[in-house]
Amino acid sequence: MLVGKDELVKAINEAISKSKGRKFTETVEMAVNLRNVDMKKPENRIDTIVLLPHGVGKPRKVGVFARGETVIKARNANADVVLSPEDIEALSKDKRKARKVANSVDFFIAEAPLMPEIGKKLGSILGPRGKIPQPIPPLSDPKPIIERLRSSVKIRTRDKTTFHVPVGVKTMKPDAIADNALEVLKVVENKYENPSLVLKSVYVKTTMGPAVRVI
Incomplete structure (x- = not known):
């Protein structure tokens, strides 16, 4: 496992606590930064759909x-x-x-x-x-x-080494959001031969809130 669930829950709680009250339900987003991988090569790019175990918090269209x-x-x-x-x-x-x-x-x-x-x-x-x-x-x-x-998200890096993906909404339990985030990170884990060398950093944030580093 590239990232522990406890680390994710802690970061998600911090991100939610740092976000101000809004008139809409904010999405919780995860940013994943990669390294040591040549995204100019199509075979290194990620383009896939991930079913989240707890859904995104609002049905996808x-x-x-x-x-x-x-x-x-x-x-x-x-x-x-x-x-x-x-x-x-x-x-x-x-x-x-x-x-x-x-x-x-x-x-x-x-x-x-x-x-x-x-x-x-x-x-x-x-x-x-x-x-x-x-x-x-x-x-x-x-x-x-x-x-x-309706409960899925798309990950598409193109030629970039960073991707952003929604993993829930602010009103969901942090534990459920962490499960969703782990499902996304499995894609990185399964895609590359040495995923621990490819994963540079992971951040979580609400739509309007500051980013909190997980690793």
């Missing part, structure tokens, strides 16, 4: 690209946005609206046959935002993956 029966299934599963092939065409002609949709949703899934069309017409909008949809089989029930994504 999920959009679904679908046709026919899957549209109905997606709506029944309370997808935040359901987009048909006609919507793909319309958004490809209205980049401003396409950007608005992309920015309003955390994750997209899509019936596999729609992926080429999505890539061709919306790839330039979704790609840079890390929002390329996860493909699902045609006519499959999207509900299980929608529910899983």
Whole structure:
């Protein structure tokens, strides 16, 4: 284990205690700094989705690209946005609206046959935002993956050695937030051959509060 749970709980408690009262529920974020790794090499980059054991504190928004029966299934599963092939065409002609949709949703899934069309017409909008949809089989029930994504976060380093990720909200128990943080750190632990040499430092903070160093 790269970081002990007790260390995380202590830092999270300190970060929460140092944050002032706000009119909104602040997110608790974790910043992870890496070293001794060449991020110019694509194989060293992290681009993955992590299911947090206690969720993020507020459901993530999920959009679904679908046709026919899957549209109905997606709506029944309370997808935040359901987009048909006609919507793909319309958004490809209205980049401003396409950007608005992309920015309003955390994750997209899509019936596999729609992926080429999505890539061709919306790839330039979704790609840079890390929002390329996860493909699902045609006519499959999207509900299980929608529910899983609602409690997930995406880690995407690109060519940077630092990444930031939400691990909870201020109103959650520090113990639960620490469990979420450990799940994120497992990604680093499993990604690199010598993770202890790669992990430089870890910080936690609330949205508007000061950063507190964990290690």
